[in-house]
Amino acid sequence: MKIIAVVNLKGGVGKTTTSILIATQLAVLGYTVTVLDMDIQGSATDWARIADEDGTPLPFEVRPGNHASLRSFKPTTDFTIIDTPPADPTVVDAAVKASDLVIVPTSPGFMDTDRAWSTVEVTATQVPTYVLLSRFDGRTNDAADFAAALDERGVARFETIIPASVPIGRLRGSVAQPSKFRFDNLTTELLEVL
Numbered sequence: 001m002k003i004i005a006v007v008n009l010k011g012g013v014g015k016t017t018t019s020i021l022i023a024t025q026l027a028v029l030g031y032t033v034t035v036l037d038m039d040i041q042g043s044a045t046d047w048a049r050i051a052d053e054d055g056t057p058l059p060f061e062v063r064p065g066n067h068a069s070l071r072s073f074k075p076t077t078d079f080t081i082i083d084t085p086p087a088d089p090t091v092v093d094a095a096v097k098a099s100d101l102v103i104v105p106t107s108p109g110f111m112d113t114d115r116a117w118s119t120v121e122v123t124a125t126q127v128p129t130y131v132l133l134s135r136f137d138g139r140t141n142d143a144a145d146f147a148a149a150l151d152e153r154g155v156a157r158f159e160t161i162i163p164a165s166v167p168i169g170r171l172r173g174s175v176a177q178p179s180k181f182r183f184d185n186l187t188t189e190l191l192e193v194l
């Protein structure tokens, strides 16, 4: 049983989207999955609730969690994905300490990539940490430039890049098809490095 924390001290970089789509792909592959929603905003929980209300439930359970409940958390599924809040170092620290691997989704732009560096600095000394380039525009060199900067500094990253895509932005509350948005490739890579 493996625990994966999806972490970035910045909000709006795709943490919840990444958590839900990786969980969906793991379920597609036949694994049992739990998403632990540690964000008090409850975006992952809302996603699951809307899917339930629409009669198309997500193929895994989304449970609320906090740093106190994480201390006594015993995984019951093949994978647990912890979706974390931004800007709450206590919760992020607890999630990182509980996990086997950390994913840091990062969108382009100096403010975002800058925050990714500081997130990686905190997590990589504790747990294997992989940066995920997310919401990158394929028409620019942003992804290649940032990937090169990560490689130069020896920061691990996934080869798969999640594109900026209007349909991804509309997935909330629905059961996504991960292969439409490269989350199948991403999950394959994830399983290889776990």
Ligand SMILES: Nc1ncnc2c1ncn2[C@@H]1O[C@H](COP(=O)(O)OP(=O)(O)O)[C@@H](O)[C@H]1O
Residues within 6 Å of the ligand: 010, 011, 012, 013, 014, 015, 016, 017, 018, 043, 134, 135, 136, 162, 163, 164, 165, 166, 168, 169, 170, 171, 172
């Ligand atoms: N690859 C993407 N392309 C376009 N919009 C995206 C993408 N990933 C996420 N979004 C949208 O960006 C917003 C923030 O994403 P979210 O996953 O909630 O980030 P976080 O959990 O880090 O705050 C949401 O409205 C989401 O639908």
Ligand SMILES: [Mg+2]
Residues within 6 Å of the ligand: 015, 016, 017, 039, 043, 083, 084
């Ligand atoms: Mg979120």
